[in-house]
Amino acid sequence: MTTQGSSPEAIRGVLSGDPRDVAPLLLGAVLSHRTSEGTVSVRLSEVEAYLGPKHSDQPDPGSHTYGGPTARNAPMFGPAGHLYVYFTYGMHYCANIVCGPDGVASALLLRAGEVVAGQALAQSRRRASRSPTDLASGPARLASALGLTTADSGRDALAEPFGLELPGTSAARSAVASGPRVGVAGDGGSADYPWRFWLSGDPTVSRYKAARGRTV
DNA sequence: TTATCGATCACCT
DNA sequence: GGTGATCGATAAA
Secondary structure (H helix, E strand, C coil): CCCCCCCHHHHHHHHCCCHHHHHHHHCCCEEEEEECCEEEEEEEEEEEEECCCCCCCCCCCCCCCCCCCCCCCHHHHCCCCEEEEEEECCCEEEEEEEECCCCCCEEEEEEEEEEEECHHHHHHHCCCCCCHHHCCECHHHHHHHHCCCHHHCCCECCCCCEEEECCCCHHHCCCEEEECCCCCCHHHHCCCCCCEEEECCCCCCCCCCCCCCCCC
């Protein structure tokens, strides 16, 4: 009685909804990446929703697509289920899964998870890690553990060499909590945008770090 | 334990 | 030319 056999088409259908509704469904899901070095799988414990510029109810100044299409954010304007990976702070990659209907440009940033397969490989990809719970506890850590770079941006997370399994019945899922997004400056990081979602009590959820104070 | 700071470059003004 | 959907080392307490 699980969704293990769900087709990519069915999963893509789920992801085509509003990311704020998809987020609780994606928590507990397992994303895998197969390479010549081996396969690493991460069970997602924390995500953040970012909306496209033409979203019906509320514009999102914190989203990379707020200013319209660019070369970098192009994958977000594509179909749900594809990866959007960007490079930031001169050294880190962060990965999203595109959500919503084609062209809406919404996505879910993968903020944290538990490495459930390929721990040794994930560990070797990380600069430092004190414990297994830290392996993918943070967006750049998670992308690093999975071996994702901008070369993977735009690729389909539902097809080889990737894979996504949604969690089974609701009985297998923990409670979902939500709150303001992390590291988002300006209004987009305020309580008006409580679009960070995580599995309540999960030890792999990243430690909260407030957005850099803006000059008032 | 919490706080501060440097790294280092793609993107946008 | 400034900033950033961050991390990890180091300092302070």
